[in-house]
Amino acid sequence: MDAATAPHRIPPEMPQYGEENHIFELMQNMLEQLLIHQPEDPIPFMIQHLHRDNDNVPRIVILGPPASGKTTIAMWLCKHLNSSLLTLENLILNEFSYTATEARRLYLQRKTVPSALLVQLIQERLAEEDCIKQGWILDGIPETREQALRIQTLGITPRHVIVLSAPDTVLIERNLGKRIDPQTGEIYHTTFDWPPESEIQNRLMVPEDISELETAQKLLEYHRNIIRVIPSYPKILKVISADQPCVDVFYQALTYVQSNHRTNAPFTPRVLLLGPVGSGKSLQAALLAQKYRLVNAQDPWAAGQQGTHLPPFSAVPDSLLMKVLSQRLDQQDCIQKGWVLHGVPRDLDQAHLLNSLGYNPNRVFFLNVPFDSIMERLTLRRIDPVTGERYHLMYKPPPTMEIQARLLQNPKDAEEQVKLKMDLFYRNSADLEQLYGSAITLNGDQDPYTVFEYIESGIINPLPKKIP
């Protein structure tokens, strides 16, 4: 079927189903695995892949200079996400593998493990059940470009790569205070992270090679290598500054790891912009329509296919409103390009009506503006009766005194009216927020283009995953 010959009348349920169940990503993952492993018999392989169901499992690589806190962050992430941690030490200590014994021998001799052996160890470890089911976190590997390339050739791809970075002086100083608990393997610090229990304090050992000279040498080595590893992971890399308290770094790392990357999935935005009167909804809707060619369903100047104009909403009964809306939203251009509504639905009943008619939005934004800003924005609106120009006494003042003298105010913009309308909105907003659980709240009290940028990133990025 050639898509160019006739426009497809695709029932809107199909793209909605596709979006909700992430069909595109599912197929993409399956195809990726097929191409990496290229099995002789694709169908049993695909069946096995679907049974495993591990598309969303964490696959993280944490890199960083010595004393940046890699291991600490890695261990905390492990505990939080319930995945397996892989470090050089615990790979070598694996007792069941012949490769590990070989690696241990070489490590004791030369203090490093050859890359080929290391990568083989990683491959073995990652093929085990717990890594497949619950994900894995690699701490400090790959160190060099060679290791990174080898890992890539085997088809091991992380989904998130975190690189910690801090100025060298900070790191050298920090390393001097490093202490290790021999029993648990946890790393403490004399100044920043001192364990409260005295028995742990007594156990702590000073690790070898933390003198300034040695740290400096290690840092040199690190900088030489990392610059060539970073380009291997272009779109999934994030650099986090390690020069802040541990908890902050952890929090940033956690949010990053739990966010999804932008996908190529086909996506028609169906956007709702909600907020009190004067929060800038219709302006943002117009901007969105202009930039992304979404259909602004309430555009008073758009000659719709049948010239439908939507009346102001406050006085219209719900059923009539829904009829007019459905007429507009059912048109072919709305289905194909997506739509943006602002100010609708006004309350829970309208929202339920909208859902029952099948118009489910896939992005909902609440614009929050404090009361004083709204008053400022609305009560200073004026109109010139002679030319019809609209002015604002603060943001767009009239050029001459003569014009200012004759300006009139719309009675709808009087203080009491505005207050009434705001109260009306806030009474209903709690219900609406509950209904649209995945709505994004924005600060509307900024200049329009900043707010627009926030809305854009909310639409383009996938919705954040809720923490279970």
Add this chain to the structure above:
Amino acid sequence: METSSRELQAAEYLEKHQIKELVSYLTSALLFFRPEKPKEYLISLLERLRIAKVTGVAFPFFMDNSNIVAMFEMMDSSGRGTISFVQYKEALKTLGLCTEDEDLQDDGHKITLDKFKEEVNKRMKEICEKTKGKDSESYQTAAGLLLLR
């Protein structure tokens, strides 16, 4: 930038096993039937394909008996119980069961529902026979023919 050998290898793999058609078929099935649990549904489709390949038995295809009857009734708008030869040939072409140039004998009589059903099933079986037990290319071609047009 020249395509590396691994890229070429991957492209060859896709061609050989006709992965694109398979993925296309699976996605169309998902979007058309919209099951509650997409992964389980996919697993069941793939299992059926696998078994079909091995035993040469009926594929999971979109048309089954009730569809054939429905199609016939659509074409037979006056409800006489027969369709014209031209309609019959068009229907077979739409189902992918005969090619443009194939010359079907026009024996002068109109085609009845039974003859239509019989012919469709016969051709479906032929395809099954052709692809029975061969390597992975085989069921792909069949599934490709039977994709919803």
